[in-house]
Amino acid sequence: MKILEVNDLSVRINERTIIENITFSVEKGEIIAIVGPNGGGKTTLIKSILGFIQPYKGYIKLLGKPPGEAVKTGKIGYLPQKSSVPKDFPFSVLDVVMLGLINKKIPKEKKLKKAREYLKYVGMERFENKPYSSLSGGQQQRVSIARVLVSDPEIIFLDEPSTGIDVVAQESFYDFLQRLKKEKNMTIVMVSHDIGVVGRFVDKVAGLNRFLHFYGHPKEFFKKEVLENIYGAEVELIIHSPECVACEHFHIDFK
């Protein structure tokens, strides 16, 4: 079942075309990573899918509806790009998760129960009374994910969810996303810079640099000509283990 359909989408901001002729679709339960160079239009694409930016050309269907209507169903989760949290941010961990239910008309006790259930799901239940600002980057991110999940979305959009967390936390974060897919058949669309890591965890990669240069399985993505198309010819590709191009493990650095 198609949960997201983007058809011949072009977006202009201030008379400048930011993304052009983008076509792809996402099935229920898939994990998609949108990758590409800085300024390639990844965030613009996500914001267009969520209806924050209007298309110049083409159309988007999210849960079979135009974005504005889909977002109103409450079935869409969105974690924007991380901004740093001030030390005096006044919310506890539990408060932050409760924010995810702010628009739901259900009794407070039920909200609390749900918020605690999701804190447990992300392994943060022991921290519920701690100030959110006192947590590490990885812990804050788990709590933010709980806030997104607590409203039972059908699809979630994560904009650079692993920024600011260490490599070990990143790995366990991507494992967590796979658990979410397996256990809840969650559809996940994320923007990522860690192309070497996401290859191991996602079903499809969308390589975006104004145009959608690539959309398909990670194994096909990690080829010199595909990467040069997206990142430019100056990219130097170091594959630590050449045989890994054909296996599950990609170890790739960009210089």
Ligand SMILES: Nc1ncnc2c1ncn2[C@@H]1O[C@H](COP(=O)(O)OP(=O)(O)OP(=O)(O)O)[C@@H](O)[C@H]1O
């Ligand atoms: N509100 C805006 N006003 C003017 N220009 C914008 C606006 N939003 C995005 N842009 C421009 O559109 C281009 C794409 O930006 P976008 O943030 O979508 O890229 P990105 O791939 O997410 O980049 P990054 O990896 O750096 O986050 C950039 O050149 C940016 O300057």
